[in-house]
Every structure is written in C-alpha cells, then in structure tokens.
Amino acid sequence: MSEVSGNPTGHEPGKDIRAVLARVPAVERVLSSLAAQPLIGEYGRTQVVDAIRIATETLRRELLAGASFDPSFDFEARLVDDAMRTLAARSRPHLRAVFNLTGTVLHTNLGRALLPDEAVRAVIDALTRPMNLEFDLATGNRGDRDDLIDDLIGELTGAEAATVVNNNAAAVLLTLSALASKKEVVVSRGELVEIGGAFRIPDIMSRAGAKLREIGTTNRTHLKDYDEAINARTALLMKVHCSNYAIEGFTKSVAVDEVARLAHARGLPMAVDLGSGTLVDLAQFGLPTEPTVRETVAAGADLVTFSGDKLLGGPQAGLIVGRAELIRKVKKHPLKRALRVGKLTLAALEPVLQLYRAPELLRERLTTLRLLTRPSTDMQAQAARVQDVLQHALGDTYSVTAEPMMSQIGSGALPVDQLPSFGVAIRNATGKRGGRALMKLEEALRSLPRPVIGRIADDALRLDLRCLEAADEAAFVAQCAELHA
Template sequence: MSDAATSERRRARLARVPAVERVMSMHAVQRLTEVYGRTQVIDAVRVSLDALRGELLAERNADVAASGGADGEALESAASYEAHVVARASSVLEQRARSHFRPVFNLTGTVLHTNLGRALLPDEAVRAVVDVLTRPANLEFDLTTGARGDRDDLIDDLICELTGAEAATVVNNNAAAVLLTLSALASKKEVVVSRGELVEIGGAFRIPDIMARAGARLREIGTTNRTHAKDYEEAINPRTALLMKVHCSNYAISGFTKSVEIDELAQIAHRHTLPVAFDLGSGTLVDLAQWGLPAEPTVRGTIDAGADLVTFSGDKLLGGPQAGLIVGREALIRKIKKHPLKRALRVGKLTLAALEPVLQLYRAPEFLAQRLTTLRLLTRPASDMHAAAGRVQPSLQHALGERYAVSVEPMFSQIGSGALPVDQLPSYGLAVRVTTARRGGRALVQLEKALRDLPRPVLGRIADDALRLDLRCLEVADETSFIAQWAELRL
C-alpha cells in the first residue's frame, strides 16, 4: 500500500472515531452513569477516545483493526469503534473504583505482620467500629453532666483496671507515645538510657531520633552488651529529667551481657526523686507463658516493679487497633495530657471504639485464647495447620499441574512486629517446588507473582528453593474461598 493510501486510510479511521456526545448517548454508557455518575463517565470516555486516537495516529491499533479480512474491514466500522470506546471506558471506571485496600491471605508465617496491618480485630471490636461509624457517639460529651468531656475518659478506667496504673492516655502509636512522653517531661533536659537499649524500630525510626525530635538530650551509658546500676548512678546530674528503659523486643543480645532490671532502676530513680519510664514496645497485659508462648514482661508487672510510666502498642501483642498507650502515675499523665502535642497525636473515635471491646476481653482471661484473634492464631496447635494443609494440598497441586510439586511440611511461624524475634512457633504449611531444576528460581518468583495477582492475593515466602505457604493464619472459615480462587490462577 502506498504512503498516500496509508495516510488516507489513517484519516478515514480517525474520522470514524465517535464524538463524546455520541458515546454518552449510547444505552450502555447511560447504564454506566447510573453506577459511576456522569462526571466520572465523561472523563473515562475522553480518556478512552484519546487513547484510541493515539493508537490510530501511531498505527498501533491492533485492538481496533484486528483481523476480519485482509484489510481488517470487520472492525473498521464506526460502530466497532464505539463499542471499543465503551469497553475501554468501562474498564477504566472499574479500575478507578477498585479499592487500593485489599484483603489478602497471610501465609508468610508472621502473625503480626507490620506490612499487612498487624493485629486482626475480634468481632466485638468490628461491631463497635461500625456503630460509631454510622451513628453519633459521645466521643467528647459527658452524658452525666451534659458538658464537654475528655475522650480518654471513655477507656482510661478500664486501662487502669487491667494494668494497675493510676492514670492512662492514648495516642496514635507507640512511637507517638514515646515522643509525647519525652516532649512533656524531658524537653531540653537529659534522659539516661543504656547504650544496649537504643533500638531501631520498623521504618528506620530510632530511639535517639525520637528523643532528639522531642527536644530531649540523650545520655548514653554502659556498653552495647553490659550496663550496670552504677552507670545510671554516675550519669544522674541536675540536668537529668528521667531514667528510661527500653524493652529490646525486636532483637536479642546473648552471651556476656548485663542489664539493670526495672525494679532496681526504679529504686535508683526514686532515690534521686526522678521518674523512670519503660518503653515496653509490643506490650502485653497477660502472661503469655500460660498458653505455652514465650514469656514477655507484662504492663502490670512493670508498674508493680516501680515504673512511673509505661508505653506500649495497641496493635501488637495486645491484639487491638493501632494505638500507643501511656500508663502510670497520675501526676505525670496529667502533665503529658496538657502538652500541645497531645492534641496532634490523639486518636479518633474509630480507634477508641475498637480498643474498648478488645480491653473488655481481658476481663475474662479464661476465654481470651478463643475470643482474641491474635492470641487464637498464636496458640493454634501445629496439628490444626497440619490438617488444613492436608485439605488444601490436593486442590493447589491440581491447579499448578506437573510443573510444580506441592508437599505438606513442618514450618516455623513467628509472632512478628518486633515481638519475641528469636522465638518460633511450630506450624505446618505447603512447600511448592519446581519439578525441573532448570530456572527453578525464576519459576518460583513467577508463581509468587501469580499468587499475588489472585482476586484475594496469597502471600507466602520463598526460602530454601521453595515457595512456602504457612497455614497458621488460614482459619477453617476461610479455606473454602481460599481453594475456590485457584480457578483464577494464571501461570
């Protein structure tokens, strides 16, 4: 075909591209406006028309002038162009309407996965959040007096009951709790911390950095592996605001080590009329050892040992929503609540609504392992995961075909989110291996991507030449939907 003929055909094609008004008058597009609204549909139609014109001008219109004759005449009509624009606009609208938040199957083996939202809320918390989402609530309204109230009053009595503290307040995460505490009590003064407790938490947030942003001056003492009581004693001076201890929940130092426990540290601080603050990090309200889990210091135990302030997270071992809790002596909490940062870091009604029913569960510890989702997942016996693996394995093997081998194997889960990093929980899951040695690593990466592309993405981990799917967080109620979507798997 000559250049002139090609140019003429291109002009003819462009002339067949429908106008916006023509597309908007089509019955199929009118149905779209009933779902998405006219404003969005017009924009999607324009995007689709612009894309079509761009393809035609570049002669890369394979989607439009595909085979149907030697010259693609079957798809060269104006009607075919209109149908193409409508289909593309519909696809644009669907993609835009799709939430970026998507539920996933967490088969990574990490229960409190920071990147996956940490603790899952129990049903009681979900119902409470729905209530305050859909109805006015007494967030800062005292129903007894009819006057303005304090949102902390909704739950501070319950927190104090469970922790033994005199007072409490809540902010949006534990880093905020530490920042607010130091800003309120140690601005332009020194805070004494053991060098071995200057931890870095997720997202590269470091205790020294938080301390600097709070306006406090860090006074490091001891060495990485050993700090003694006399190191604290010798560091105290007229500029000292408080002594601080940080629970090293996200790493462990073993061997030739020494640290000062909170009860001894409290005695030192109180002899010098100083407060001592303990950042527990993950924080737990109950002794986990009673369920066979590794022991962690509890908030009540820390308060009983003499800590004046304790900060900890709401969405880790506590099993609640993201929050930072500060508990301790009433005079100190009162000072913290008066600080200007408190308003900037305060939590909203959704957090408080979710936190209260989670805390209520702790009043019945005999039911906690069944009703608190986080604890239920952490305490699942390995036999449960082994049975689940046996039920799921045949369907996954069938979906993957002969290219992969799926086997039921023992695994080790971890708590996650910096809690008990060296402790592992016996589990079971599925190990997927490539049956041919050639380019096995690439095939596993492709499979991992295909699992992430499922309607409800499946997240595992590649280790030891296998894609490992730990089933600790796959509960029986989800198995049916988990298996059903294998039909959508595209390898």
C-alpha cells in the first residue's frame, strides 16, 4: 500500500496547497478505476461511493495539515486501499467466534452451551425452509408451537405438559404473572438468589405483580416457617434451587417433597425454579450431583422452571413443565406471546432433547457434556503442543509453561464446582510481576482474527484448554504462530 511520505521531495512548506489538492482524484474517477471494480462487486456501489468519499476527505485533511508526498505517490491506489479497509471493518460482524480458554465451560458472556451437530443441522434447515411452526400436519389446522416438543419433554421429565419461553428468567416471570399476580409467594430468604446481570428473584416477583413473603433466615429455614406464612392471600409456595452459590456450615433447608405436601394439604400449588436444570444424573459422568427435573416433578412440584442453555446443553430457552391445568393457565397469559420462542430455538431444542433418549451415548454426542468430561490427559498433551508454538512466537520476553489448572462448570451453573484441567501459563520471563505487559498480551490475543479469551490470575495469563477441541486446535495453533508480543 502506498503511504504519504514523511520526507518532502515534491512539496515544500509554504508552496500553494491548491496544486497539491488538485492531484487528489475525484470520487467518480476512483470509482471507475479497475481497482475499485472488485469492491463494487462485493459491497455494492452505494457503500463503495461512501467509503471513497470518506477516504478522500481524510486525505484532504492530511494534506491541509501539511502532510508531504513523493511526486510518484499514487493517490488513486491510496484511496482504493483506504476504502477497502473501511468496507472490511464495516462488514465485520460484531458477534464473532472466539476461542474460549477461560476455563469456564458454560460462560454466560461467551454464549453458554455449544450446540451439538444435530441441533446445528436442524437450525440450518429452519433458516432455509418453511416449517410447520404452528401448523398441524395431521389435521391441516392451525397448531400450537409448544406441541412440537410437549410430548418429548413429558417423556423425559414425567411432567403432564410443558411450554417454552426465551430464558429461565422469563419462565419464572411468566409463571408468577399467571398464577400469583397481586398475591403472595412464599420463598425462603436463603433462596432469594441473583441469577446474573443483577436480575434478582425479588425483582422478578415485583415485576410479575406478586408480593414476596420471605421466611426463615439466610442460613436456616424450617417447614413450620412455610406453614405459618400461609394466609388467604397466598398464591403458591416456591423453592429456588441455589445452583449459582452455596451456603455451608450451620444450615437447614426444606426438601421439595416436604414443601409440596404442605402446599397440597393447604390447597396451594408448589413451584420450583431449578435454574440450570438437568435431565440426567450428572454423577454417573463424574460430575457434581444436581437434582434432575424428573426427580423434582416426582417429588411433588406442580411447576418446574429451568434453562435450556446451561446443563441441559441446548439453545437459550426457559422451560416450564408440570401439571397440565397450570400450564394451560400460564400459556393463556398475555405475556406468553411476548416471551415465546421462535422457530430457530425450537429447531435447536428438539434434537438436543432427542439425545437424552440415549443417555449411554450422551457423553459423546452432547457438546456440553463432552467438554465437561474431557480427560485431563488429552488437555495435557494439547498443552505441550501449544506451549512450544507460543514460546516460539513470543520469544524471550515471556515464559510459557504447560500447567495443571482448574476449570469451572459455569458462572451461573455450579460455579463453586471445579474440574481438573490443563493449559498454558504465560509469565514475564524475568520473574517480575508483569501486570501491564500481560494485559497488553491479553489485548493482542483478543485482537486476533478469531479472538482468544483467557484470564489473568496470579501474575500469569492463563489459557485453559478444556474447551479447545481437536477440530479447532490447528486453527488456534496457526494464529499463535503469527502472534507478536
């Protein structure tokens, strides 16, 4: 690319600037040049005209500010190059693929669960073809989009009916709006969680028009606390599974089945917000035990809400399952239409649910579970390969070592549970604290064509390799080889 020269050979200070500006070609001339034709073919004439105008104005400002040039300087080529960079920057999507090397598998800021191949193919189908989203193929009449997955969810959870909205917060909001507006909902004080992004259970209740009735203390709640809180204004009893934090020590909580029996004895429904609900016992895969949706329904919960994009391993969604009569009330509420999901979510959700019909194949086929259960030996071998490439690229400025690490299941799903992992740690080669240098390197990694997201901790930039699968390793290594500290 031609550059404006910093060493004047054809223009001296004080010389009439008009002669210099006269050499800047008109927009139409640049537009008609051979070099501009590929840009017009790719981006269209309208965008190219605008980009060339911007480039021309920028060049004129530089010249008026006293920038000098070589007599052989090709203004036309400079303007086309500048326009090309502008167009490329404009067309780059803001939502981009990144390498998640943070060590957090279900990372809220990085999109949480990755979809399995079956779901990806289904979404592509839904994007490119008409679908029977609300059309009953058996009768030829209008259908209900929830019917697409209602039977499947019932089979997997034991619930009588189900409905789907855009996330679990919406599921809780809709449930409370439909069943507890202007009434009281009894919840243990120790379960008033914040679910991320400063969205809190009490706030959701307030927006739903329900009144929170707190019982117990932060660390201890008894069955009698629920019983004594029930009055004529009570709409339902609710439990919130604390999947994103833990209280240890002198604690007491009431089991779902006990709260359900009390609610039913008093003629009330009982709801459970499972948060990052799971459909299988994770302990069989060597992961921390979490209550399953089926267990919660079997324990007597009338409604259960949970996420689709956390431990379930599917797209962002909020599922509400439970008694058919209560689901009907929820679906009739005006908010349901505002919170409903589109065809892409349903297209992705169904094949993910289908995978759970073969639990013995789940570890292999469900991406989230595969990442959570990766053997440390695989990541250790991978770290050795990555270490050599990074050390060569970064030179003597940094020390790169392969080290054991601890991965996190998810920032909003079992954040206190960790998994043995392996990765590379980058430190200042001198052994001194390298905070500023490490932040600069972290920024360089984030600026790569496919940004690399790691984390700085204990005076090292750590790249946990748990989420770097074999299919992506070559692309990652190729980027590392081009990295310059």
